[in-house]
Amino acid sequence: MSFGGVGISPGNVAVYHGSCNVRAAERKVRIAELVLRVLILGLGVLAAALIGFDSEVKVIFSITKKAKFTDMKSLVFLVIVNGIVATYSLVQAVRCIVGMIRGSILFSKPLAWIIFSGDQVMAYLILAAVAAAAQSSVIGRFGQPELQWMKTCGLFEKFCNQIGEGIASSVVVSLCTVMLSCISAYSLFRLYGGNKGKSNSRW
Amino acid sequence: MSFGGVGISPGNVAVYHGSCNVRAAERKVRIAELVLRVLILGLGVLAAALIGFDSEVKVIFSITKKAKFTDMKSLVFLVIVNGIVATYSLVQAVRCIVGMIRGSILFSKPLAWIIFSGDQVMAYLILAAVAAAAQSSVIGRFGQPELQWMKTCGLFEKFCNQIGEGIASSVVVSLCTVMLSCISAYSLFRLYGGNKGKSNSRW
Numbered sequence A, B: 001m002s003f004g005g006v007g008i009s010p011g012n013v014a015v016y017h018g019s020c021n022v023r024a025a026e027r028k029v030r031i032a033e034l035v036l037r038v039l040i041l042g043l044g045v046l047a048a049a050l051i052g053f054d055s056e057v058k059v060i061f062s063i064t065k066k067a068k069f070t071d072m073k074s075l076v077f078l079v080i081v082n083g084i085v086a087t088y089s090l091v092q093a094v095r096c097i098v099g100m101i102r103g104s105i106l107f108s109k110p111l112a113w114i115i116f117s118g119d120q121v122m123a124y125l126i127l128a129a130v131a132a133a134a135q136s137s138v139i140g141r142f143g144q145p146e147l148q149w150m151k152t153c154g155l156f157e158k159f160c161n162q163i164g165e166g167i168a169s170s171v172v173v174s175l176c177t178v179m180l181s182c183i184s185a186y187s188l189f190r191l192y193g194g195n196k197g198k199s200n201s202r203w
Helices: A020-052 A073-102 A109-142 A157-192 B020-052 B073-102 B109-142 B157-192
Strands: A006-009 A013-016 A055-060 A063-068 A106-108 B006-009 B013-016 B055-060 B063-068 B106-108
Touching: A020 A073, A020 A157, A055 A157, A073 A109, A073 A157, A106 A109, A109 A157, A109 B109, A109 B157, A157 B109, A157 B157, B020 B073, B020 B157, B055 B157, B073 B109, B073 B157, B106 B109, B109 B157
Parallel strands: none
Antiparallel strands: A006 A013, A013 A106, A055 A063, B006 B013, B013 B106, B055 B063
């Protein structure tokens, strides 16, 4: 059975062997996916390194004060999440490369579900971590006078700037994961579009 | 042209007129969507009300102190986002009901793209707002001693509990939006599965 160049083989597995147009478009999607995954890997590691290795020491009236990322739980969470997302992207990038080297793209529904679920979890995880870290950092930068939470960035300017760069990098990572989750949703749910009479459990 | 009960009519519009099985499954998906949208509407309004109308006054050594949600920018953001998400859900719920009353489900790619994009934006928006508000509230509850940010919930216990209920309600809203974004991704991308030779711009 074939729909739009997608042949459904027994065991719910689709092998793409359609026209040149379809193959070229399929290759473009795969390349976009790979580029996004490599970007996430690189920027995720960069963000984790920028935040994780950030520290600044100041001496005020002979009292030594050191700022480090572990002072703020949300930054620790962001470093951990960046690490998880980068590792996941590395695994997925390897899968992409293997798929592209093989040439013929083998795609099964269970695998598509795993990739879709993984990408969704990563997107929501990194977005939540970025939002929490950004919120803490805004308080750190501007303070929250109503609650007597004073800004700390006046003292640790260099430390705060580097944290800001790490968060900016994480924002780009989260945008990439959002785009990837759309690609994997497309890759999964189009398998449900033309599966005519193959299975009763198509929902 | 028909794939799995989906007829593609001119103008890129698909009308569902397939077997009873497909119609029953389609109805289940539509009911699930409607239930989720009504849940989001109800819980979003509840969360906004719980947070927005929360306040507590304490008198300490003849000094009156009042806690209100506007003291924390992230709570203001959460109230606004809950309002946006609830309003969006109301509009979408009406669309669902109209679609169900009509009986035959008319589904176009542009409409599916609008719903998918809207659901995605809502899911990421409410998740970011919940994460930021949760982060502020955790600092409010436990403090951040390393930065001399003292906890405020010891003094305003009732206020903090009500904020916690509002955030819990928002968490359920965000889970519902995540499920909805999966449903709308399914509704959109399955349209790309069986569109054989209809258009060259299927990617």
